[in-house]
Amino acid sequence: MxxxxxxxxxxxxxxxxxxxxxxxxxxxxxxxxxxxxxxxxxxxxxxxxxxxxxxxxxxxxxxEEPRVLKLHSFNPNEVAIEELMSMGLEKSLAFNIVNFREKVHPFYSVEDVRKLYLMDSAIFLQLSPYIILPERENKWSKTYGSSNKERSKTKKKFNPDSKHKEEIYIVDLNLCEEDDLKQLPGIGPVYAKRILGFRKLLGGYVQLNQLKEVYGIEDSLYSSLLPFLKLSKDSLVQIQINSIDIKTLSKHPYIDYKNAKLLVRYRESHGAFKSLDFDQIHGLDQRMISRLLPYLTLD
Structure with missing residues (x-):
């Protein structure tokens, strides 16, 4: 085994x-x-x-996407929590705005609003152009953006309550600077920069209603600004159509590269333009050119 x-x-x-x-x-x-x-x-x-x-x-x-607000002009020293919430603000932020002015001190500047607890930069950028503070409304002591000679020109408006005429000093849209624009109701630093930026692209405003082409300026805000605006066209930067190149011309907001090329190529083939009548150029967008005409010069 x-x-x-x-x-x-x-x-x-x-x-x-x-x-x-x-x-x-x-x-x-x-x-x-x-x-x-x-x-x-x-x-x-x-x-x-x-x-x-x-x-x-x-x-x-x-x-986490940015909250889109339904805003209108408001005074943070007077607005109610319910009104702020109706514009799309969170209840906690609306409460902080009201609580700050009642417990700390009134809002003296837009910067005070920016420093609030719970006020993030995305909300503030949307909110700031609509903030109206009393001291901003009482700074009308001159015609902003105008020369000394122009500052003597004021617009009269009759006030039926006080039975007398009040002077309203006007901002010249083609001569003003950012600080001048920020004095206007509903205009904060964001809108002011946009207005000046668009003016630079255009070469100046030729009509007040061009202001509605600035991103974010709706009809209601435009209407509230009209009594405070005027235009001087002497400062327009004009385009010399007989010497400008395609690339430079196409940078203007009122013409695209295709139509700029048609204009310049026609000039190169037929010689300098004798007038600003471009009907003979085949394929040219005449509606687009009609908007550009005030900025063109033959000299």
């Missing part, structure tokens, strides 16, 4: 190399088994969780 057992052991005895091969094989099989179990769980059991996380992230991203 002992001999038989010894023979069996000798038969199943394996070398050191073979033992290592068996161990490696066992690890390989175990790895495949673990992978299949994990893959199965992720594929068939975690899919709803993955969908949930994706939806959650999308909702979170949507909530």
């Amino acid at each position: 002992k001999q038989l057992f010894r023979s069996a052991l000798e038969w199943i005895e394996i070398s050191k190399f073979e033992r290592r091969a068996v161990i490696a094989l066992l690890f390989f099989v175990a790895g495949i088994a673990i992978y299949r179990v994990y893959y199965w769980n992720v594929l068939y059991f975690d899919a709803p969780a993955i969908d949930y996380v994706a939806k959650y992230n999308q909702i979170k991203a949507d909530k």
Whole structure:
């Protein structure tokens, strides 16, 4: 019996190399088994969780998009919480605005509003052009953006309550600077920069209603500004149509590259323009050119 057992052991005895091969094989099989179990769980059991996380992230991203406000001009020293909320502000921010003026001190400048707790930069950029403060309304002591000679010219307006005429000093849209514009009702630093930026692109305003082409200035704000505005056209930067190149001409807001190229190529082929009548140029957008005409000169 002992001999038989010894023979069996000798038969199943394996070398050191073979033992290592068996161990490696066992690890390989175990790895495949673990992978299949994990893959199965992720594929068939975690899919709803993955969908949930994706939806959650999308909702979170949507909530983090800048809040769009429905704004109108307001005085932060008088406005009520309900009115602020109706414009789209969070209740907590509306409360902070009212609480600040009642518990700390009245708002003396737009900068005071910017420093409020919970006031982020995106909200402030939308809000600032609509903020009207009493001291801003009482600074009309001259005609802003005008020469000394022009400052003597004022516009009279009859006040039926006081039974006398009041002087309203006018801002010249082509001569004013940023600080001048910020004195206007509803105009903060953002709108002031946009107005001046568009004026630079145009070369000056030729009509007051061009102000409505400035991004963000709606009809209601434009109407409220009209009594305080005037235009002097002496400062217009005009385009010398007989010498300008395509690239420079196409930078003007009232003409695109295609039409600028048509004008310049026609001039190069037929000689200098003798008039500002461009009806003979085939393919030229005449409606576009009609807007550009006040800025053109033959000299």
